[in-house]
Amino acid sequence: MVIFLEYLLIVVSIAVLLVVSNLIGQQAYYWMPAEATAEAQKVDSLFSFLVSVGSFIFLGLVGMMIYSILFFRTPKEDYTEGHPSRGDVRLEILWTVTPTLLVMWIAFQGFNIYQQLDILGLRQIVHLHTPLESETAYAAEVKDTPKLADETIDVFVKQWDWSFRYPNNINSNELHLAVNRRTRLNMHAQEVIHGFYVPEFRLKQDIIPGREIDLVVTPIRVGKYKLKDSQFSGTYFALMDADVYVESMEKYNQWLTQVTSEPMMIKNQAVAEYSQPPKTLFKTSWYTVAPTQSGIANQRKVSNDT
Template sequence: MLKILEYFLLAIFIAGLMLISRWMGQQAYTWMPPQATAEAQRVDDLFSFLVSIGTFVLLGLVGMMLYSVLFFRAKPDDYSEGHPARGSVKLEILWTVAPTLLVLWIAAQDINIYSQLNILGLQQIVHHSLDSPAYAATDTPNSASDYPKPATEQIQVMAKQWEWAFRYPNQITSHELHLPVNERTRLDLRAKEVIHGFYVPAFRLKQDIIPGRDIDLVVTPNRVGKYRLQDSQYSGTYFALMTADVYVESRDAYNQWLAATAQQPLDGTNPTIAEQLHPPKTLFKTGWNPTSTESIAKSAPVQGGDS
């Protein structure tokens, strides 16, 4: 009878852990920025599941330790050796197979989400410079799976120290990224001199951009608003200031912005260059300058303009 009661209490404890873990997993959705792309839902679902699993494991281990401390601690005058632990083949198999299957399932979900983001390699996109229009590759793929997924818009993204430049159809260039809502947009990511990272938290996208490689990424924004693009890689001094505004808007607003931007020259000023050229404010003049002002001044026209 006592054994049945123990099993009953254990079942209640496990059920309570599952309910708490499920609740914590639902709360995890509120920890992230608002979902601004169709791809973000899958990422948040996986994150919520991982939070649920982590909560279940954490509370389960803490509960077992508290139970052991309360009911199995030795008496104050008991200095004898504890009972030697005996191996259990079933228990060894359980805590080996269960985590292995869980890790494999998580890896499979990661691969599935990564493939849905449609990050393609160098072979699917032709090489072209920022001064030429961005078009998809015309080479014949080896198989049907090599064909890029259809996108209504293609935008070239150029990352360089310390700014983002975006080239739209008809050779329209801007330092702002505009995307039509509820439409697939192909981003051709390129880096000029060092590794950069394309990171928009609301998009759940963080993709490294490697010099000499063209990385193609398809995104489907589904939430109108203004977001922030930032560099997730350390690309040099003041890399944290390498940001750009991202606007998700209707197709009509997007076309109007393209028409208006085509009539305006590209702003060549770079606030990061100006920040570096500005002398630092210090209480004591030590004569030490981590960055050569002369070298920055020489590179300012190249880094600040549209190359």
């Protein structure tokens, strides 16, 4: 009867831990910024699961420690050692196989979600060797298959400016996206590595000079967000931000029309910082790219073909 009660207590404790851990995992959704893309939902689901697993392990270990302290304490002034534990093959298999399967499942889920984020353009050079020609090798470029998208917007980043080119050769320093519409961002870096990072999108992608990197996003939440450079690209990289607007299709088309007819000027914050006198006692010899004024923020560039 005592053994039965012990097993019943273990089962009840595990059930309580599962419920509490799941509740903590659900709370993890509120620790992150608002989900603004369909891709963000997939990332947050994995994060919530990892929080639940971590909570279950943490609470389980702490609970066992507290239980041992309360019910297995030695009497006062008793300095004798406890009974030595003996090996149990079943226990060894349990705590070896269970973490292995858990880590493999987490790795598979992480890779699967990364594949669903539709990031293309990181082409690799694969060296192929033939058995008869061990010293000879030739390179083959792995081609990426473009993913389906409703629209393509070119993203250009340089020291110290973001710019975006829309269909019909419309250029802007703002990123406008239509809600519930798959958009391919074709990203280009001019001189150094930059990083495309919008926290609400759960996307952080390096942009490598000389490569076209496609990133497909599906915005699901209307609002204004901030694009940051996640890579340290030089002196003014912290000032490299851009406004991101997710709006209805009607407002998106209306904005495109206004851009064509009402171009406006924008002030580059890096230019303002660069023009300020140095605030340090000693002038550094660090090389700094002098920023240039962006000029017209929203305009339609006339193509030679039209």
